[in-house]
Amino acid sequence: MTFPLVPLLIDGVYGPGATGATIPVINPATEEQIADLAHAAPADLDRALAASARAFAVWRETTAAERNAVLVRAAALIRDRLEEIAAILTAENGKSLAEARGEVGFCADATDWYAEEAKRAYGRVIPARSPDVRQITLREPVGVALGFAAWNFPAGNVTLKMAAALAAGCTIIVKPSDETPATAVAIGRCFTDAGVPAGALNIVHGVPAAVSEHLIASPIPKKVSLTGSTPVGKLLQRLAADTMKRCTMELGGHAPVLIFADADIPHAVERLVAAKFRNAGQVCTSPTRFFVARAVYDQVVAAFVERARQVQVGDGATPGSQMGPMITERRRAAIAELVEDAVEQGAKLCLGGHALPGKGYFYAPTVLADVPETARVMTEEPFGPIAAFTPFETFDEVISRANALPYGLAAYVFSQNPGTIARAGAALDAGVVGVNHTSVHEAETPFGGVNESGYGAESGIEGLDAYLRTKMMTEKFL
Template identity: 60%
Template sequence: MYQEKLELLIDGTWRQGSEGVSEPLINPATEETLSHVPHASTSDLDQALSAAAKGFKVWKKKTAAERYAVLYKAAELIEARKDSIAEVLSLENGKPVAEAAGEIMFSAEALRFYAEEGKRAYGRIIPSRTPGVRQIVMKEPIGPVLAFTAWNFPASNVIRKLGGALAAGCSIIIKPAEETPGTAVAFGRCLQDAGLPDGVLNIVFGDPAVISSHLIASPIPKAVTLTGSTAVGKLLQKQAADTLKRCLMELGGHAPVIVHKDADLEKTLDMIVMFKFRNAGQVCTSPTRFYVHESLYEKAIAGFVERVKKIKIGQGNEEGTQMGPMIAERRLGLMDELVQDAVLNGAKIVTGGERLDRKGYFYAPTVLRDVPDTARIMSEEPFGPIAPFTSFSDFETLMERANSTVYGLASFVFTQDGALARKTEEALEAGMVGVNFMGISTPETPFGGVNQSGDGSESGIEGLEEYMRVKFIAEL
């Protein structure tokens, strides 16, 4: 049962939209309506902007230690409410409850990290050329922040933005995805219960285009951050240019997986299958193009398919579920298009390649082989449970193919040769590279891409500094 009451949070008050507009929240595993998501009117948005301006004046004056106390307490509340929030997340997103609970725990750890790191936003003293002059470099919060998040990670996408902005001393207006609103609302209640002052956090929902254009046009926010598609990121950056807002963009990816001829194939397959079908492949760092050395190609496909056929598909709250549904009907149509295009270009379907005949937005885990570079799936981010395989023989051609997309978020390399690993990781156009390991997202390490996968980093000290600006003082 869906337990979260969906409301807007504006200036410390939970309420419905002033015009009474809402949209249904659909369970992607059953297609049933869970609740209704309130839409903010332009009047509501203006109130949120005013509240953020007021909240910033209060929050930035708090000491780092005072901000730490509030954020740390909120993290404790998130952890204490883990089970109920995980149930909400699973129902609205579709991922298994255990996976959702892990995401909630990650969020609590990330908020703790930011709370601690806010106390270490160091400046510096620079020796002066002039006797008696002190030269001081200070870090200060950039100002009110606008944040827009995607539905694939309803908890961690939200907390990365809340944690970084709040720890830096900024206020924030966040618009979580309307497909997965309850997790963000639950986090907002934790922060409010922890003592966050009114107006420091504001949560709104509604038509994404209307909300983003209205909020970004305001001179009040000084930064915009998005977790979403590359197309939307470009649009928001264009809008932000009119007022020269700083932009932090975590956008799409199309991660190549490179399996060299000396890779430990069994361990490699265990790892890449698990990460490929996590959240039904709806992960920006999901492995999405599989380049396997020709000497291992047949064995790799056979082993991959063997493991895929053992994946248990079902609702997130069903015992043993390993993969849930896609987020919406529209995603199923795109999966069909990508598979059909690949086949028309010469690829072969090894397993899957179709919607499952059941209620909900389920797509069969799919493996394609002999996929040519001309197929759309080799250049367009699939964001779904499709694994396209192709082989390679020489290194230089491999790197050209691996770096051939506009993206540059994550890449993965499997080899037991240290020199080859280093050569490969240095040649890859990516913000993050995993070598014989796919755990590239932690609270304390930077998360971000290059090229059209975004600009800036979340998590780590880098994630805090995105919400701070530099002030230089020369004092005699």
């Protein structure tokens, strides 16, 4: 599958950048070029900023009902174009078509959710201390927003930012990953075709550091939302501090899995294998550190290896493929280094541990057992198809080890004991906790991390709130 030029979207117009500069977009399953990507020059970024400011003056004045109607149409268009968008997503990201379809379906659901929430950005009346005074709060759009999105969910990451900002009455400039830009543009067309006015949504591409520094330095945007790595989040937060932009940071993780002796092991293994090798492990909530009660450790590892051995690896566009490639050769090499280090540190390689031959950045589903705490894979987010197992003895021990890292995005607990579940859920330092399943992000639920996994939330009522500010008005009756 190949595409024409992947354009910029500035002030309602899809087209090339001012200089005509492009870079290739590569299919990670075939290593073939599938498109040229237009890169924005500084002049293009300035046009996007100016267009966003002009459009904000208009869009903020639309009623919640009008914004709802536009977003409802956008959600319908996403559903109508689901197969087309999913095929683009698979071609540039590599994940299976089944996963791509699910992701695009989530985008439609999230857009519908924000369409409804646009009508519920309520203020309140605060009882005054004097009978001739009225105190009210108003919820207002914060202004022009900037959205920076990672490549691992190229549809979902951009949709959450677009839909939330527009529902709140903000305008937004989105910078998707240069690895997966065509998906973002396809989603953007659903919004513009639905009636989002020129300038309210802009999509730009280019060298990440240059684009982010230029946009964030401008006084026009008032909000930054990032889905990306912790190092990038720290950098953008520092840049945003100069103009006091508010931020939402959805950053990396290193999710612990706690499997207690009373867990339903077949159920746990089935859920965890699916979650671990989803998108080849390139998921910020992917289970990565598997802590298993000593009494069932050997049983769990053996069952996990047997089930992981059945995962079908291949081009996501091929029927039956369940796990696609890594996004780049650089990422595949990084996974190989983590596996090599773990084995050198004493871990047992139970499955995989090697790149697959032929074209594409494929790496075999990999299971490591008896992984020592000194192995890099236990402290560095692998972002790949590695499951690292280690046993534990006591509840306090496993909680301490699970919370030992500075990250706190997702964590998982498998147990049938209500007391264990309650204690673990309260003790784990994470923004989202999945108990006996691994689905921790829906359109209606808040999603975000703590500590070095970031702050703020996307989705749910919290996702809309991130694009609103509060104004208090006090009035004395004369």
